[in-house]
Amino acid sequence: MKVNIVGSGPGWEKAPRDEDxxxxxxxxxxxxxxxxxxxxxxxxxxxILTGKRLKEGRTNRSIDSCKKMLRRAxxxxxxIYSLEAYDGxxxxxxxxxxxxxxxxxxxxxxxxxxALAIYRGFTEIDVYGVTLFRSEYKFERExxxxxxxxxxxxxxxxxxxxxxxxxxIPARKIRxxxxxxxxxxxxxxxxxxxxxxxTDNLVHHKPSDEPQQVVAN
Amino acid sequence: MKINIIGSAPEWQxxxxxxxxxGFNTHILKRPYNVVFDMHxxxxxxSGFRNNGWKLxxxxxxxxxxxxxxxxxxxFSLGSVKDSTIIEYPLGEICKYFDTDYFSCxxxxxxxxxxxxxxxxxxxxxxxxxxxxxxxxQKPxxxxxxxxxxxxxxxVEVHGMTRLLKNLxxxxxxxxYKQKVRL
Numbered sequence: 001m002k003v004n005i006v007g008s009g010p011g012w013e014k015a016p017r018d019e020d021x022x023x024x025x026x027x028x029x030x031x032x033x034x035x036x037x038x039x040x041x042x043x044x045x046x047x048i049l050t051g052k053r054l055k056e057g058r059t060n061r062s063i064d065s066c067k068k069m070l071r072r073a074x075x076x077x078x079x080i081y082s083l084e085a086y087d088g089x090x091x092x093x094x095x096x097x098x099x100x101x102x103x104x105x106x107x108x109x110x111x112x113x114x115a116l117a118i119y120r121g122f123t124e125i126d127v128y129g130v131t132l133f134r135s136e137y138k139f140e141r142e143x144x145x146x147x148x149x150x151x152x153x154x155x156x157x158x159x160x161x162x163x164x165x166x167x168x169i170p171a172r173k174i175r176x177x178x179x180x181x182x183x184x185x186x187x188x189x190x191x192x193x194x195x196x197x198x199t200d201n202l203v204h205h206k207p208s209d210e211p212q213q214v215v216a217n
Numbered sequence: 218m219k220i221n222i223i224g225s226a227p228e229w230q231x232x233x234x235x236x237x238x239x240g241f242n243t244h245i246l247k248r249p250y251n252v253v254f255d256m257h258x259x260x261x262x263x264s265g266f267r268n269n270g271w272k273l274x275x276x277x278x279x280x281x282x283x284x285x286x287x288x289x290x291x292x293f294s295l296g297s298v299k300d301s302t303i304i305e306y307p308l309g310e311i312c313k314y315f316d317t318d319y320f321s322c323x324x325x326x327x328x329x330x331x332x333x334x335x336x337x338x339x340x341x342x343x344x345x346x347x348x349x350x351x352x353x354x355q356k357p358x359x360x361x362x363x364x365x366x367x368x369x370x371x372x373v374e375v376h377g378m379t380r381l382l383k384n385l386x387x388x389x390x391x392x393x394y395k396q397k398v399r400l
Contacts, residue, residue: 042390108390142356149362153367153368168319184322
């Protein structure tokens with residue numbers, strides 16, 4: 001039993017749209033496609049609709065865009081999960097989830113989706129359009145990484161599709177050479193890493209006659 | 218089997234000294250360990266390769282390796298040194314077993330190996346991971362491995378002052394609650 005979790009970042013359009021597949025989206029990705037089974041909007045919708053959150057500077061979502069989202073749910077026939085039950089939105093089962101997993105480490109909507117997917121017994125989770133390239137997402141990356149680990153540890157197959165910075169170490173320079181990403185300690189580019197590991201072909205025993213430079217990692 | 222994984226950040230002193238204790242780099246100069254992870258090229262470090270601005274000074278590094286050898290403490294590293302307790306981290310096996318190569322720091326390697334060796338409990342001490350420096354990319358990776366452990370049914374406890382498993386401002390996203398409150 002597989003669920004597709006579809007974000008609004010590059011690559012979201014590659015997510016399958018077959019009717020027999022289960023697809024969950026965010027309120028942002030629901031603006032791009034309407035055929036989700038569940039849309040997650042883990043924000044205080046009543047406060048957004050009254051303009052309270054906007055006034056407080058805690059969101060940039062307008063009242064109109066929030067109303068549109070609720071109308072889209074009715075038109076497209078999907079369920080919205082949110083903090084509380086409200087005008088067509090269902091309450092996310094936070095108590096059950098926290099009790100089951102014994103953690104309250106939730107950094108973004110994605111975490112809630114992953115937790116619910118595990119809770120509901122999905123055996124495969126495919127992720128699309130979750131890139132987290134922008135630096136403001138660094139806190140979200142923490143929770144997402146945790147929940148991906150939690151899923152994989154439970155035996156669920158998790159595949160992150162398309163461009164993403166998830167499960168990657170940022171690009172950096174090692175001895176003056178650029179590496180898009182690499183595995184801590186080892187000095188081979190990430191794209192050839194597994195191949196090198198499995199063929200015992202790592203290059204960590206080079207002679208030490210190379211220039212003595214600062215290792216910037 | 219419980220394994221204590223102990224970093225050098227504040228409050229490492231509260232970690233137990235008995236049982237199985239795994240540490241990192243030169244911290245064995247401060248307290249005893251059964252296993253040390255030095256996931257660097259030990260030959261290069263000993264030749265001073267990392268001595269120029271790198272946090273492990275050659276002197277300290279050599280001292281800690283000598284101490285490990287004297288005490289027969291296993292050192293996991295990138296490669297092995299013949300006739301010594303310095304052995305190569307079984308990266309190929311670990312990557313194959315867990316089907317991932319997501320390792321951003323020594324603690325990630327330690328947790329992975331603990332799981333691989335069948336730990337049923339992992340206690341983490343002295344790993345603070347404040348924002349803004351290299352820990353910004355180390356933290357999510359350690360959290361990935363903690364999640365992985367918990368998903369496997371392993372009990373993981375993070376002790377003392379730490380940012381591990383803590384959200385920004387300690388809030389649960391969306392809700393007006395602090396973490397660890399009763400929902």
